[in-house]
Amino acid sequence: xxxxxxxxxxxxxxxxxxxxxxxxxxxxxxxxxxxxxxxxxxxxxxxxxxxxxxxxxxxxxxxxxxxxxxxxxxxxxxxxxxxxxxxxxxxxxxxxxxxxxxxxxxxxxxxxxxxxxxxxxxxxxxxx
Ligand code: HEC
Ligand code: HEC
Numbered sequence: 001x002x003x004x005x006x007x008x009x010x011x012x013x014x015x016x017x018x019x020x021x022x023x024x025x026x027x028x029x030x031x032x033x034x035x036x037x038x039x040x041x042x043x044x045x046x047x048x049x050x051x052x053x054x055x056x057x058x059x060x061x062x063x064x065x066x067x068x069x070x071x072x073x074x075x076x077x078x079x080x081x082x083x084x085x086x087x088x089x090x091x092x093x094x095x096x097x098x099x100x101x102x103x104x105x106x107x108x109x110x111x112x113x114x115x116x117x118x119x120x121x122x123x124x125x126x127x128x
Contacts, residue, residue, distance in 0.1 A: 043121040051120045060116040061093075067119035071112060078113045079106060 031037040046052075051064030069077030079095070081087065084104065087094035099110040 041123065043119075043123045045119065045121055060118075062120040063114075063117050064120055067114060067121075071114070076106070076111060076113075 027040075028037040045066055046064045048065050051062040054061055069080070071077060079086075081090035081092040082095050083106070084094035084100070086092075095106065095110070099106060101107050
């Protein structure tokens, strides 16, 4: 094995330090693990009905409001407004006909709305 000179070792160390400085930062930023990091900024949603237009045909439209309505086995918080029977009263677009079975009920495969519809939200950049 070649003899490693102290100078070469020093260079190796310095390059190691430079590399460490370039490591990606965690989402917590520079907050030590023992401290609570400040909460992330609240997301902002467009006014209802003012989401970006679809960029391709049959794209599931973006959710133009908060997406936190609960979807559990007991109830679906989204159909409270988007079920075709209620949508007009709630001034919401009824779910697409593809989501419904012959009796007008929601198909199980469309139960988890956020599997396809994503909220349009403005958030501070999470990481560089
Ligand atoms: C309190 C009533 C309400 C609830 C609950 C609700 N929405 Fe909405 N939603 C609206 C209204 C009002 C609009 C704006 C009118 C429109 O575009 O349909 C809207 C718009 C949308 C749109 C855009 C429709 C389009 O054609 O551009 C999507 C997608 C959507 N909501 C999905 C959801 C999902 C998914 C949930 C559950 C996480 C949900 N909504 C819960 C009232 C509601
Ligand atoms: C498997 C994916 C999928 C799931 C799950 C899903 N959607 Fe959709 N949704 C779509 C697609 C795709 C479209 C666009 C249909 C088109 O224009 O051809 C759409 C369209 C819509 C529209 C707009 C209808 C219109 O006439 O403009 C609303 C409102 C909507 N969905 C609400 C919901 C709600 C509420 C849920 C949950 C109960 C849900 N979707 C679940 C894929 C999905």
